[in-house]
Amino acid sequence: MAYGYYPGCSSHGTAREYDISTKKVCERLGLELKEVEDWNCCGASPAHATSEELSLALPFRNLALAEKQGLNSIMSTCSACYNRLKVADEILKNTPEISSRVSEIVGESYNSSLKVIHFLDLISKELGIERVKEKVQKPLADIKVVSYYGCLLTRPPEFVSVDPDPENPTVMEEIIGALGAEAPDWSHKTECCGASLALSRTDIVLRLSGEILKSARFADADCIAVACPLCYANLDMRQAQISSMHGVDYSLPVLFISELIGIALGIGYKELGMNKHMVSAKTLLTEKGLI
Amino acid sequence: MVESSQNENIEILTYSEVEEVGGYIGNFDVKIRKKARFVDIDKCTGCGTCYQKCPVKVPSEFDMEMGMRKAIYVPFPQAVPNVPVIDKEHCRMFTKGKCSICQKLCQADAVDYEQKDEIIEDRFGAIVVATGYDLFDASVYGEYGGGRFKDVITGLQLERLISPAGPTGGHIKRPSDGKEPKNVVFIQCVGSRDIEKGVPYCSNVCCMYTAKQAVLLKEHLPEVQTNIFYMDIRSAGKNYEQFVQRTMEQYGALYIRGRVSKIYQRGDKLIVKGADTLVGIQVEVEADMVVLATGITPRHDSKNLAGILSIPYDQFGFFTELHPKLAPIETVTSGIFLTGACQAPKDIPDTVASASGAAAKVASLFSSDEMSMEPLVSTIDTAVCSMCKACVEVCPYGAIQEEEITLRDGTKKKQLIVLESVCHGCGACVSTCRSSCIMLRGMTDEQIFDELMAVAQ
Numbered sequence: 001m002a003y004g005y006y007p008g009c010s011s012h013g014t015a016r017e018y019d020i021s022t023k024k025v026c027e028r029l030g031l032e033l034k035e036v037e038d039w040n041c042c043g044a045s046p047a048h049a050t051s052e053e054l055s056l057a058l059p060f061r062n063l064a065l066a067e068k069q070g071l072n073s074i075m076s077t078c079s080a081c082y083n084r085l086k087v088a089d090e091i092l093k094n095t096p097e098i099s100s101r102v103s104e105i106v107g108e109s110y111n112s113s114l115k116v117i118h119f120l121d122l123i124s125k126e127l128g129i130e131r132v133k134e135k136v137q138k139p140l141a142d143i144k145v146v147s148y149y150g151c152l153l154t155r156p157p158e159f160v161s162v163d164p165d166p167e168n169p170t171v172m173e174e175i176i177g178a179l180g181a182e183a184p185d186w187s188h189k190t191e192c193c194g195a196s197l198a199l200s201r202t203d204i205v206l207r208l209s210g211e212i213l214k215s216a217r218f219a220d221a222d223c224i225a226v227a228c229p230l231c232y233a234n235l236d237m238r239q240a241q242i243s244s245m246h247g248v249d250y251s252l253p254v255l256f257i258s259e260l261i262g263i264a265l266g267i268g269y270k271e272l273g274m275n276k277h278m279v280s281a282k283t284l285l286t287e288k289g290l291i
Numbered sequence: 292m293v294e295s296s297q298n299e300n301i302e303i304l305t306y307s308e309v310e311e312v313g314g315y316i317g318n319f320d321v322k323i324r325k326k327a328r329f330v331d332i333d334k335c336t337g338c339g340t341c342y343q344k345c346p347v348k349v350p351s352e353f354d355m356e357m358g359m360r361k362a363i364y365v366p367f368p369q370a371v372p373n374v375p376v377i378d379k380e381h382c383r384m385f386t387k388g389k390c391s392i393c394q395k396l397c398q399a400d401a402v403d404y405e406q407k408d409e410i411i412e413d414r415f416g417a418i419v420v421a422t423g424y425d426l427f428d429a430s431v432y433g434e435y436g437g438g439r440f441k442d443v444i445t446g447l448q449l450e451r452l453i454s455p456a457g458p459t460g461g462h463i464k465r466p467s468d469g470k471e472p473k474n475v476v477f478i479q480c481v482g483s484r485d486i487e488k489g490v491p492y493c494s495n496v497c498c499m500y501t502a503k504q505a506v507l508l509k510e511h512l513p514e515v516q517t518n519i520f521y522m523d524i525r526s527a528g529k530n531y532e533q534f535v536q537r538t539m540e541q542y543g544a545l546y547i548r549g550r551v552s553k554i555y556q557r558g559d560k561l562i563v564k565g566a567d568t569l570v571g572i573q574v575e576v577e578a579d580m581v582v583l584a585t586g587i588t589p590r591h592d593s594k595n596l597a598g599i600l601s602i603p604y605d606q607f608g609f610f611t612e613l614h615p616k617l618a619p620i621e622t623v624t625s626g627i628f629l630t631g632a633c634q635a636p637k638d639i640p641d642t643v644a645s646a647s648g649a650a651a652k653v654a655s656l657f658s659s660d661e662m663s664m665e666p667l668v669s670t671i672d673t674a675v676c677s678m679c680k681a682c683v684e685v686c687p688y689g690a691i692q693e694e695e696i697t698l699r700d701g702t703k704k705k706q707l708i709v710l711e712s713v714c715h716g717c718g719a720c721v722s723t724c725r726s727s728c729i730m731l732r733g734m735t736d737e738q739i740f741d742e743l744m745a746v747a748q
Contacts, residue, residue: 166433168437
C-alpha cells in the first residue's frame with residue numbers, strides 16, 4: 001500500500017535534503033510513497049493568522065486531491081504542513097457546517113477518509129521502530145543526538161500529537177536510540193525556535209534559537225535532530241549569526257531525522273543530500289567512521 | 292487524639308470502614324468493617340520491635356513517599372492507637388509465605404497472620420462525616436516536569452521535610468542530592484482555579500500554607516531566598532493578611548504575580564520561567580527546589596460514601612450541606628452532619644469551627660427525649676391507601692416505610708407510614724399518589740382551595 005506524500009514548499013527549497021533523504025529512506029525501508037498531484041500551499045502560519053476559512057480551505061484542497069487520487073493516507077515531513085493538514089482534517093470531520101462551507105469555497109468535496117500522519121508517525125507507528133532497527137547497517141555508535149521537536153509536532157495536543165506526552169515527547173529519542181546513538185533527555189526539546197519571525201523579527205529568532213543551541217551544548221550534544229524544515233532553517237542557517245552573537249562557536253550540525261536514519265541504513269552522505277547543510281556534519285560523521 | 296481515646300464515652304475504630312447505613316435519625320443501623328491489621332490491639336504493647344526488625348522497606352505514604360516505612364508499621368509517630376498494622380501487599384508472609392520475623396520477635400505474641408476482618412453492626416443516633424480530602428495530583432502539569440524532576444515537590448512534601456519527625460529529621464535537604472536549597476520557588480494555584488487542567492474552585496488554604504512555609508524555610512535556613520509565584524493572595528481570615536505582610540517584610544519572601552509556564556533542568560538547577568504581570572516582563576528564576584502548592588480535591592471515594600449515607604455531593608465530589616448559608620453543617624438526611632474538608636476546602640480554624648458546630652448539633656439532638664421538627668410533613672390516609680408504593684419509590688429521603696399492624700379482630704395488616712423525623716415535606720409523594728391519600732400537613736387540598744376562594748372573592 002502506498003502512502004500519500006505531501007512534500008510542502010520547503011521540500012523544494014530550503015529543506016531539499018529532507019525531501020531527498022525521506023524518499024531514499026522510505027525506498028530502503030520498503031515504504032512506497034506517492035506524491036499528491038497538483039498539491040498547493042498548506043497555508044502554514046500566514047493563512048491562519050489571516051483568515052480561518054483560508055487556513056482550512058488550503059489544506060482542504062490538498063486533502064480532497066489526495067482522496068480523489070485514491071490515497072488512504074497523507075504523510076508530510078514538514079511539521080507545519082502536518083499540523084495544518086491534521087488540524088483541518090479534525091475540524092472538517094467534527095463540524096459538518098464548516099466542512100460544507102469550505103467545500104463550497106474550494107469547489108471540491110472531501111469525505112474525511114484520509115489518515116493524516118507525519119514522517120515520525122510513518123516510522124514509529126506505521127512501520128514500527130523495531131523494523132528500522134533490523135535494517136540498521138551502520139549503528140550510530142558513540143554519537144550523542146538531542147531531539148528537537150519544536151512546537152507544531154505536539155501542539156495543540158487535542159488535535160495534533162506525534163507523541164502522547166506533548167510536554168515531554170520521546171518518539172524521536174526512541175528512533176534515534178534504535179539507530180544506535182545516544183539520545184539523552186534535555187531541557188529545550190519543545191521550546192519555540194522563533195519560527196516564521198525569522199524575517200520580520202530576526203532578533204527574536206536569534207534569542208530563542210540561541211537558547212536552544214546553548215541548551216544543546218549544555219547537554220553535551222554532538223548534533224541536533226529535527227523533523228521540521230523551519231526549525232532546521234533557524235537552527236542551521238542562523239547558527240553562524242548566533243555563534244558570533246554569543247561569542248561561542250557552536251558548530252552543532254542540525255540533521256533531519258530522515259538523514260540520521262539514512263546514514264544508519266548505510267545510504268551515502270551525498271546521496272542523502274547532506275552536503276547542503278550550512279553547518280556541515282561531515283567532520284562529525286567522518287570522525288565516527290560513518291561516512 | 293490520645294485524649295479522645297482515653298475518654299470512656301468515645302470508642303475509636305481505626306482502620307475501619309462504614310459499609311452500610313440503614314435506619315434514620317436516632318436509629319442509624321451501621322455496618323462497619325474493621326479490617327484485619329494482623330496485630331492484636333489488646334495484646335500489643337507498642338514496643339516497636341516488630342517494625343524495627345522488619346526486613347521489608349516500602350515508601351512511606353505519611354512521609355509523601357520521601358522516606359521509607361516497613362511492611363509492619365505505625366503510620367506516624369502520634370498514631371492512635373499506637374499499634375502497628377501489617378501491609379499485606381508487601382509483607383513477605385503474604386507475598387512469599389515465609390519470614391515471620393515480627394511474629395517470632397513479638398514478646399506479647401500479638402502478631403496474628405490469620406486475623407480476619409471483623410464486621411461490627413450497631414445502632415447510632417447520629418453520624419458526623421469527617422472524611423477529609425485528597426491532594427491534587429500535579430503530574431498532569433507536564434510543563435512542571437510531571438513528576439520527572441526530583442526537586443519539584445508538593446507543599447505537603449515540604450511539610451514532611453520541615454517536620455522534626457520527617458524523613459530528614461527536620462533538616463531541609465532537597466531530594467535529588469541532599470543539599471540545602473539556597474533559592475526556592477513556590478508556585479501557587481497548582482490545580483486550583485485552573486479550568487483547563489485542574490478544578491475551577493479556590494482551595495482556600497494554599498496562600499496561607501505557602502506563606503507559612505516561606506517563613507519556616509527562612510527560619511531553618513537564614514540564607515534562603517524564597518520566590519512565590521501567585522495569582523492573587525487570598526488572606527481573608529483573622530490576622531492572615533498581617534501574616535502575609537510579615538512573610539514579605541520580615542522574612543524577605545519575594546512575591547511575583549504571575550504564572551509559571553515551564554520548569555526545566557539545567558545542571559543541578561531548576562530553571563523556572565514565568566511572567567511577572569505587575570511589571571509586565573518575563574522572568575527566569577534559577578532555583579534549587581520548587582514547591583507546588585497543590586490544591587484540595589475531594590476524597591477519591593467520596594461519591595461511594597455519599598451513596599452509602601444517602602447524602603448529596605456536588606459536581607466535584609464534595610458533600611453538599613443542607614443550606615450553604617443557614618445550615619452549613621446539616622445534610623438533607625436528618626441526623627447526618629458534615630465537618631471539615633469533605634464538604635469544601637477548609638483551613639484549620641474553619642474545620643475546628645465546623646467540627647465544634649457538628650458536635651454541638653449532635654449533643655443538642657441527644658440532650659432531650661423529644662425532637663422538634665418542621666411541622667410540614669406528609670401523612671398517609673391508610674383507609675384509602677391501596678399500597679401501590681409509588682410514594683416509596685419517589686421519596687428522596689427514604690421516609691416512607693411499611694409497617695405491620697394488628698386489627699381489632701386479631702388479623703394482621705400491612706400499611707405505609709411516614710417517618711416524621713425523616714420527612715422534609717418536599718411533597719414528591721403527594722403529587723405522585725394516585726388515590727390522593729397523601730397530604731402535606733397544613734397544606735391539604737381543602738386548605739389550598741379555601742385560600743384560592745378567599746383570594747378570588
